[in-house]
Amino acid sequence: MIKIEKVQHNYPKGLSLKFPDWEIGDMEQWLLLGASGSGKSTLLNHISGLLKPSKGKVFIEQTDIYSLGNKKMDRFRGQHIGIVFQRPHLIRSLSVLENLEIAASMAGVAVDKERNLALLAELGLETKANIYPDQLSQGQLQRVSVARALVNKPDLLIADEPTSSLDDDNAERVLKMLSSQASNHGAALIIATHDNRVRSHISKTYTL
Numbered sequence: 001m002i003k004i005e006k007v008q009h010n011y012p013k014g015l016s017l018k019f020p021d022w023e024i025g026d027m028e029q030w031l032l033l034g035a036s037g038s039g040k041s042t043l044l045n046h047i048s049g050l051l052k053p054s055k056g057k058v059f060i061e062q063t064d065i066y067s068l069g070n071k072k073m074d075r076f077r078g079q080h081i082g083i084v085f086q087r088p089h090l091i092r093s094l095s096v097l098e099n100l101e102i103a104a105s106m107a108g109v110a111v112d113k114e115r116n117l118a119l120l121a122e123l124g125l126e127t128k129a130n131i132y133p134d135q136l137s138q139g140q141l142q143r144v145s146v147a148r149a150l151v152n153k154p155d156l157l158i159a160d161e162p163t164s165s166l167d168d169d170n171a172e173r174v175l176k177m178l179s180s181q182a183s184n185h186g187a188a189l190i191i192a193t194h195d196n197r198v199r200s201h202i203s204k205t206y207t208l
């Protein structure tokens with residue numbers, strides 16, 4: 001379960017963002033909606049442990065995550081949260097499988113090669129394990145980043161604007177993949193977007 005309580009962020013030059021409280025139950029799927037500049041990325045950064053709120057608390061499975069020291073926080077994030085960024089940030093000098101392995105090592109989780117290969121197969125990437133990122137298409141890169149986000153069996157999968165640059169067919173495919181992968185792996189899902197096509201797929205909404 002994830003909970004944000006009285007979270008507020010004060011950026012320099014007086015801009016102050018206040019976020020309504022939010023509780024995300026196990027395996028729930030949510031849309032994070034809001035106009036450009038309303039604070040979606042700021043809030044995702046708070047939830048994923050990347051940006052300490054100026055006020056308020058973020059709980060993941062009862063842990064007040066900003067009460068952890070930096071090192072513990074990095075591990076905690078790696079073990080509990082999987083993030084699919086708008087553009088895949090894969091390490092170019094590592095193969096697809098090695099990119100998955102390093103995500104586990106960095107979170108202090110034992111590398112499970114068999115599971116990682118199974119994860120790649122689930123996403124139609126069984127022949128790509130030993131290929132390097134620059135030999136993959138955009139769609140394949142995005143699927144690798146979903147696999148990498150799921151490597152450590154996260155409680156929460158976060159996707160930031162996953163469909164904004166995609167045509168209708170591909171947007172549909174990516175949404176189905178995120179939703180089914182989150183439920184197959186027992187994770188809650190947050191998709192941040194202002195893409196109206198996403199709204200028909202997920203009913204729970206948190207709006208800024």
Ligand SMILES: Nc1ncnc2c1ncn2[C@@H]1O[C@H](COP(=O)(O)OP(=O)(O)OP(=O)(O)O)[C@@H](O)[C@H]1O
Pocket residue numbers: 011012015034035036037038039040041042043
């Ligand atoms: N580092 C920063 N310093 C000062 N202001 C910032 C900083 N980052 C974001 N902001 C401001 O905070 C507000 C919220 O930004 P944020 O990126 O969270 O919005 P968003 O809803 O994700 O926008 P978009 O949909 O355009 O990506 C904006 O007005 C932005 O200008």
